[in-house]
Amino acid sequence: MPVRGRRGEFAKVEQRRREYIGDAASRPLPRRARLLARPGSPFAALPRAGASLALAGLFVFVAFGAAMTISGGPVEAPLAQGRALPTRARVAAREHVTATQIGLSTTRAAVTHQRIRRLELRIARALPATMHPQQRASAPQLPLRATNGGLSIEAQPWQLTADGTWRTEVVAYFNDEAGQKQPRLHAQVAFTAYGGETLEADPWVHQTPAAIVTTRGGSVDVVATSVDPDVGTASLKLAPPATDAGSFSVSARSVGPHLVALGWTPLAESSGVRAYRVYRQTTEGDKALVALVSSAGNSWRDANVSADGAYDYTVEAELANAATLTATAHVDTPTEMAQTSIDAIEGKGLFLFFSPDTTDANSYAQFDPDDVVARAVKAGVSDIELRLSRGTFVEAANPAVHAWLDRLIDAASAANIRLIAWSVPRRNSADDVAESVAMARYRTPAGNGFDGLSLDLEPGDNYMGFGAAARERIADYMQMTRAAVGPSYLLIATVVSPQITHFSNDDYPYSRIARFASVMQPMEYWHHFRTAHEYARSDVADNCSQVVAQTKQLAGRDVPVNVAGQSTDLGRTGSPSASELHWCLGAAQAAGAIG
Known part of the structure; x- marks a missing residue:
């Protein structure tokens, strides 16, 4: 417990x-x-x-x-x-x-033809190419901050996860007499999110209390109340994650040798999205439709992958006007x-x-x-x-x-x-x-x-x-x-x-x-x-x-x-x-x- x-x-x-x-x-x-x-x-x-x-x-x-x-x-x-x-x-x-x-120490097998092909694909991706609208670069965003008396909280911009959810961390700091924020490892802060979900983060991450906040969309109001020391409450409104066509993207990761998870931007209803198609391409160049997801879904898990493999995924959003949006991701599965x-x-x-x-x-x-x-x-x-x-x-x-x-x-x-x-x-x-x-x-x-x-x-x-x-x-x-x-x-x-x-x-x-x-x-x-x-x-x-x-x-x-x-x-x-x-x-x- x-x-x-x-x-x-x-x-x-x-x-x-x-x-x-x-x-x-x-x-x-x-x-x-x-x-x-x-x-x-x-x-x-x-x-x-x-x-x-x-x-x-x-x-x-x-x-x-x-x-x-x-x-x-x-x-x-x-x-x-x-x-x-x-x-x-x-x-x-x-x-x-x-x-x-594991990530801290690995032993890799000798270079194989498959790995050479994987390297070729990576080189190809690095070459200049026409960027899709949904893959456009955006200016760096600074953390969002709110201060009230002796307590300050700040949050990074939303990050899309491989589960199709949006995630950020809200970190609490305590203000000293000069108004400068100070972390406190042993402090206790209660976090509440309206429109999202909070999970207490390990304080060692930031050396101060923090919470993981997730949402499937919409704005989220985060309230942090200091418990020990009791110096007040601070609140922060997190703007909704972008769901317009220009922000369409996909996040993918290997969960293990035999499972890949993909999540993509849940497009707004106004975009007229009808369905999402997921394609998978192997290092041999074969591309196949592997999933058809309704407009209400924005994640999928691929349990038909092999250990030590290289896979390229393309998610296509089919729009009402017959247009499509695409986003791609590459995943390497670990060895058996x-x-x-x-x-x-x-x-x-x-x-x-x-x-x-x-x-x-x-x-x-x-x-x-x-x-x-x-x-x-x-x-x-x-x-x-x-x-x-x-x-x-x-x-x-x-x-x-x-x-x-x-x-x-x-x-x-x-x-x-x-x-x-x-x-x-x-x-x-x-x-x-x-x-x-x-x-x-x-x-x-x-x-x-x-x-x-x-x-x-x-x-x-x-x-x-x-x-x-x-x-x-x-x-x-x-x-x-x-x-x-x-x-x-x-x-x-x-x-x-x-x-x-x-x-x-x-x-x-x-x-x-x-x-x-x-x-x-x-x-x-x-x-x-x-x-x-x-x-x-x-x-x-x-x-x-x-x-x-x-x-x-x-x-x-x-x-x-x-x-x-x-x-x-x-x-x-x-x-x-x-x-x-x-x-x-x-x-x-x-x-x-x-x-």
């Missing part, structure tokens, strides 16, 4: 940003995970997304360097995260395919996912998250990768689900953390510990899914990486929302990810426990998720008393056994189930004992959970 947590104090903004992200100033920095649910959350007994727990049999990690208990015997906690780390009951299965490449099998998650496992902030309690700097792996081996851990992204925000976003991550991955590989890329989706956007897939594809310079992808599918304000909209987003995200990675890739769906919440498919899309999941992983956190309470064996065993059958029933098929069990205090509920973990593990296995 979404939470708010402390971060390292802000100092010298530009220096910090250079330290964390170098020249890539637009690259978002991560938000660290916390285990406490936000007050008022409908799931107060559950940890937030990004802090899911998993039952690994006989051990539990205890916060802040306390002892780790295995069969009742104390062992030093291998990963003192500031919160207890999870244990987990495991599941068996079939072969899958995983990744080979690397092969793996579901045995990557058999045995004991844990979830691990970290912060790039060296002043943070969960800072990566406090964990020596070799020591972490050595302690995990001693505890009998066979796999680790490692959180790499939260939405489009990458956890290892600066060179120091990147180097640390490489050391951890290589050390785990040398110890035969499998790694699963753990992603926390926030919206069912092409950018969000592409980031998850990219994380799973990551390889170190030594060639080591991940053996699967785990999606932590959560409802909530800062995630997929609530109600019917959340159900659609979660199901669509799962379907899009499966299409992107291919039919055999190990894709784990970490889902809300139907045992604890009493959810049905009317509340949460279990059956729609299960269509595309290799494994369903319900989060079963049985501690719910906020006063001293001794949990009986039957209490724990019933929770961990019944959730297996309930998940399979709601899935509508005999999908493998892996129980993610509780091992920490979820906000005054107390941490489970070693005996409780034994009970949960045994009950889950007896009920048919894999592991």
